[in-house]
Amino acid sequence: MDKSNVISPFHGDHDHSHCQAQAIESAIEECNRKGLRLTKLRQQVLEIIWTSHCPIGAYDVLQKLQEAGHKPAPPTAYRALDFLVSASLIHRIESLNAYIGCPSPGGQHQCQFYICSECHTVAETNNVNVSEALQTAADEIGFHSTAPVIEIHGVCKDCQNTSD
Numbered sequence: 001m002d003k004s005n006v007i008s009p010f011h012g013d014h015d016h017s018h019c020q021a022q023a024i025e026s027a028i029e030e031c032n033r034k035g036l037r038l039t040k041l042r043q044q045v046l047e048i049i050w051t052s053h054c055p056i057g058a059y060d061v062l063q064k065l066q067e068a069g070h071k072p073a074p075p076t077a078y079r080a081l082d083f084l085v086s087a088s089l090i091h092r093i094e095s096l097n098a099y100i101g102c103p104s105p106g107g108q109h110q111c112q113f114y115i116c117s118e119c120h121t122v123a124e125t126n127n128v129n130v131s132e133a134l135q136t137a138a139d140e141i142g143f144h145s146t147a148p149v150i151e152i153h154g155v156c157k158d159c160q161n162t163s164d
């Protein structure tokens, strides 16, 4: 994947409505390409997740659906989340048990997540060098990685600047 696809959400002044619109558009394209059905509910769940770059838990997604006047049974909403994860339109941040939208569905996925502990923004990178280094390290100890997902906790630039 070329560098132009590296999106940093760590800038409070970025045009997020653009991110959100772009994400929904790529999701629709990706589903068409793979022959997946992006139902109305699935798209609504995706829009809720893309409200921000902060991960959102399954229960909060359900609450937001209800606030918007939808009353899906919880299992239906949770199945919509499962669908979005398996279609790689969203990712689950294991250490937070919450979901984040994928800015590059369909692209090459190495999945490194940078999680700001102050503003809770999460950025995704797909740096091949990182995964190759991990692969080399795994080979050295005779280990076969099946889920090489990295979650890195820290503080983003914006929050570093405001915390002093």
Ligand SMILES: [Zn+2]
Pocket (backbone or CB within 6 Å): 009, 014, 015, 016, 017, 019, 020, 053
């Ligand atoms: Zn954004």
Ligand SMILES: [Zn+2]
Pocket (backbone or CB within 6 Å): 091, 101, 102, 103, 104, 105, 109, 124
């Ligand atoms: Zn992704």
Ligand SMILES: [Zn+2]
Pocket (backbone or CB within 6 Å): 116, 117, 118, 119, 120, 121, 155, 156, 157, 158, 159
């Ligand atoms: Zn931050």
